[in-house]
Amino acid sequence: MESATATAPATGSIAHPDGERLMAPPDREARLVGWLCAGTGLALFAVMGLLGLTMRLTQAEVLGVSDEWFYRIMTLHGSGMLAGILLALMGGIWYVLKSVAELSFTRMLVSYAAMVLGAVVVLVSVVFGGFGAGWTFLSPLPFLPAEAWDTWAAAAYFIGLMLVGVSFLVFCIDVLTTLTRTYGGLSGALGVRFLRDRDDNPPPPQVIAATAVTAQGTLASAVGSTILIALLGKSIDSGVELDALWAKNLTYFFGHSYANLIIYLGAGMIYVLLPRYAGRQWKTTKPLAYGWLATLLLVTTAYGHHLYMDFVQPGAASVIATVSSSAAALPVAVVTVYTGVMLVWGSRYRWTLASVLIYLGFAGWTIGGVGAVIDSLIPINFRFHNTLWVPAHFHTYLMLGAVFWVMAFLVHMLERAAGRPASERVAKASVGAMVLGGYGLVGAWYASGALGVPRRYSVQPVDTEVYSAVASACVALFAVGFLLVLFEVGRLALAARGGAGRGSGAAAPPPIAGAAAAAGPAPARPALTSPLQIGTVVAIAVAASFALLPGISAATEGNVQMHHLAHAVQYLYGIALGIAFGSTPSIFRRLAPRWTGAAIAAGIIGSTAMLLAMVPAIYEPLQDDDVLHSLYHVGVVALGVITGFGAALLGPTTGKLLAVLSVGMGLMYAAGVTGG
Amino acid sequence: MGDALLDPSYDGFQIAVAVVFALIAVSLALFFAFAARQAGREMSLEAVTEAAYRARPLWLAFLAIVLGTIVCVTLFFTPYRPDTAAASATVKVVGGQFYWTMDPKSVPAGSDVIFEVTAADVNHGFGVYNPTGQLIGNVQAMPGYTNDLELSLDEPGTYLVSCLEFCGLKHHDMAAEFEVTEE
Numbered sequence A: 001m002e003s004a005t006a007t008a009p010a011t012g013s014i015a016h017p018d019g020e021r022l023m024a025p026p027d028r029e030a031r032l033v034g035w036l037c038a039g040t041g042l043a044l045f046a047v048m049g050l051l052g053l054t055m056r057l058t059q060a061e062v063l064g065v066s067d068e069w070f071y072r073i074m075t076l077h078g079s080g081m082l083a084g085i086l087l088a089l090m091g092g093i094w095y096v097l098k099s100v101a102e103l104s105f106t107r108m109l110v111s112y113a114a115m116v117l118g119a120v121v122v123l124v125s126v127v128f129g130g131f132g133a134g135w136t137f138l139s140p141l142p143f144l145p146a147e148a149w150d151t152w153a154a155a156a157y158f159i160g161l162m163l164v165g166v167s168f169l170v171f172c173i174d175v176l177t178t179l180t181r182t183y184g185g186l187s188g189a190l191g192v193r194f195l196r197d198r199d200d201n202p203p204p205p206q207v208i209a210a211t212a213v214t215a216q217g218t219l220a221s222a223v224g225s226t227i228l229i230a231l232l233g234k235s236i237d238s239g240v241e242l243d244a245l246w247a248k249n250l251t252y253f254f255g256h257s258y259a260n261l262i263i264y265l266g267a268g269m270i271y272v273l274l275p276r277y278a279g280r281q282w283k284t285t286k287p288l289a290y291g292w293l294a295t296l297l298l299v300t301t302a303y304g305h306h307l308y309m310d311f312v313q314p315g316a317a318s319v320i321a322t323v324s325s326s327a328a329a330l331p332v333a334v335v336t337v338y339t340g341v342m343l344v345w346g347s348r349y350r351w352t353l354a355s356v357l358i359y360l361g362f363a364g365w366t367i368g369g370v371g372a373v374i375d376s377l378i379p380i381n382f383r384f385h386n387t388l389w390v391p392a393h394f395h396t397y398l399m400l401g402a403v404f405w406v407m408a409f410l411v412h413m414l415e416r417a418a419g420r421p422a423s424e425r426v427a428k429a430s431v432g433a434m435v436l437g438g439y440g441l442v443g444a445w446y447a448s449g450a451l452g453v454p455r456r457y458s459v460q461p462v463d464t465e466v467y468s469a470v471a472s473a474c475v476a477l478f479a480v481g482f483l484l485v486l487f488e489v490g491r492l493a494l495a496a497r498g499g500a501g502r503g504s505g506a507a508a509p510p511p512i513a514g515a516a517a518a519a520g521p522a523p524a525r526p527a528l529t530s531p532l533q534i535g536t537v538v539a540i541a542v543a544a545s546f547a548l549l550p551g552i553s554a555a556t557e558g559n560v561q562m563h564h565l566a567h568a569v570q571y572l573y574g575i576a577l578g579i580a581f582g583s584t585p586s587i588f589r590r591l592a593p594r595w596t597g598a599a600i601a602a603g604i605i606g607s608t609a610m611l612l613a614m615v616p617a618i619y620e621p622l623q624d625d626d627v628l629h630s631l632y633h634v635g636v637v638a639l640g641v642i643t644g645f646g647a648a649l650l651g652p653t654t655g656k657l658l659a660v661l662s663v664g665m666g667l668m669y670a671a672g673v674t675g676g
Numbered sequence B: 001m002g003d004a005l006l007d008p009s010y011d012g013f014q015i016a017v018a019v020v021f022a023l024i025a026v027s028l029a030l031f032f033a034f035a036a037r038q039a040g041r042e043m044s045l046e047a048v049t050e051a052a053y054r055a056r057p058l059w060l061a062f063l064a065i066v067l068g069t070i071v072c073v074t075l076f077f078t079p080y081r082p083d084t085a086a087a088s089a090t091v092k093v094v095g096g097q098f099y100w101t102m103d104p105k106s107v108p109a110g111s112d113v114i115f116e117v118t119a120a121d122v123n124h125g126f127g128v129y130n131p132t133g134q135l136i137g138n139v140q141a142m143p144g145y146t147n148d149l150e151l152s153l154d155e156p157g158t159y160l161v162s163c164l165e166f167c168g169l170k171h172h173d174m175a176a177e178f179e180v181t182e183e
């Protein structure tokens, strides 16, 4: 390795002298997105953290919050925290992707706005509507509130979460579309081509991570939209019936994926931030690519551990879930955290407030992961299910992992901008307080979880209030540490405004080869790339068109599920038409890629409207009139055409994924919704 | 609702799980502290990488074998597929906002009981605490479905059933007693 110390700029005290060369300087848009997302995320964290303390103090019987308000606060805390930290790390990975892929700033702002709006709607639903069914909103609890909230509040909550979903989905589609276009399709961007030795210049690690996360995120969003729209439908028309087991499966698939993807997004960001302090590049290796392939699969199949105690769930699902849950630990322990520690080892790591938090995040992630694996063993879950062990483990990896990374991200940007690291004394004191307080909080939960104390009890069992009291004191300690971080953030921000920062002065040192090469996107391609594919889809359309025949249509009127299935097939017919039409070269050339934003909107609106149109209150009045009834079915096809057309413009990977998932939404809906 | 109070206590199994977890967590913390000290030193990347890459397959194999073995063993101890034929008593359980009904309300000690658990309204969790206050098992109570939970109730006394799935306003208060009589 050549010596770079001589050329190191004056900012060598913040980052490792070689670190500057490992990352292209983020451009203005990347910095803006970074500030917005990390700032908003941490602001939400602060407010929601106070609510967390309120809950703990109530459980300790120090505060006298009513049951109504306890469960409202719990619902708000859970959804607000997840939305805030998700947003912050969406911004984090965007920040490190921007220099290696041409992401759309506008769409990231749309995504940001949708998340903030979603959080506001959730707030309204909880604070003014009294909604308090928990952030997992298990059906049918939202509709049987024991007079604690009105149905409109439940509907508002669903809309709020749908906006959170839209935010993440827009982000996922845009990132996935851009990365696959830039890095040679899905197999290129996921590193599969590299694994098969067909790619000498593999994508940087954050690209592989982001591809895996956004692919799974798109799937999770489709499932989440399905259950949320079904619930929204039931709040419009109480005649709608949702199967309880079906609802549980969809809800937990959505919730498990979102909560998991948060930390995986963070890992992608860390791939770029950590090298700046270690002075060593985080390279794409084959184990890393294998690890992300495994993660993509295992996040998808592990969700069943939430349904172990539903004995009617097929046994195979539980076996798959328990194997996946343990296996999911392997990429973390053998690839990401392992490599992270390796890169730090013997590197003369630069300890600043940001880099300490990065490092501590690994500890929170692994320790929380161990707690999760333990609870994912079926005989243990039989004794630990829904005890406080559950909040114990997920707070360990979210609060002491993901949130530490969010703080690290913000401080990293500030330390760069200010041209100096955070004060060492403040760093030591704040980190010390947060570690002691944070692990004290989760420690009390682990202990009372093992004791068998149920989670989500506003009033704690006899003689266990002491755990809540100790935990409250620990939260106070954590809060002191966090305030110190904010204090330092303020000082760094002032210094940065004073113009001490870099960027104005010395030119950036030459990047190390491959670290920052922003590959240009390949020319846009439609979803269907060959006449054969178009032909196949047209054949599917012809087959699906039978669902429109009056005879078949009439036969499905008797059974609601068959009827919904018929709708899904009609929708499929429309999608097939739309995607084939939009993929024909002459049309595609005229519209893509200027219409990417509209294409994403078409996909989301088409699929949402298709499911909402199945609410009996909407279609039943039409059924008496033959003309209106036929028009309705034509409308379902039209929504399919819109969806398919949008998918066509989004290219081979995202386009096909979107088309398949949209049909899947219709099928999932048909499987679980009856009534009316 | 109200008069039955949950007063939990540890049993050996739960303590064992917690201790194993604590040991792993502390080892991890020590490892991270140790690695942090190594971080300050200066070593060539090649040397570190070579050692780490050489150890990685072993680490993977170790974890895969340990986790694989544990998962396989646990699969023999799942609460699924209760042996309904061998059961000496059947109890019908319904959970509702915010009560439990159990029929019958008592069984003799030594019974192998099948609890047929369902819900009248929303999802609930049928969590069973023995007379000492130890959580000995649970199953979900779901509207429209019946889950069969098999438990051997050898210890006589008053058992407590407390809700283990969030069900609304009085979830924490949804407890009921169940007697296992001396035989």
Ligand code: HEM
Pocket: A045, A048, A049, A050, A051, A052, A053, A055, A056, A074, A075, A077, A078, A079, A081, A082, A085, A134, A135, A136, A391, A395, A398, A399, A403, A441, A454, A455, A456, A457, A475, A478
């Ligand atoms: C200041 C730090 C925090 C405190 C004091 C805190 C406190 C709490 C408390 C007391 C509960 C209820 C536990 C129960 O009895 O069931 C809870 C639940 C929860 N927390 Fe936190 N928490 C904190 C940070 C976080 C963070 C950073 C996240 C996520 C990024 C988070 C996500 C959640 C979720 C999803 C729930 C479950 C809500 C539900 O059951 O519906 N919390 N938290």
Ligand SMILES: [Cu+2]
Pocket: B123, B124, B125, B163, B164, B165, B166, B167, B168, B170, B171, B172, B174
């Ligand atoms: Cu309950």
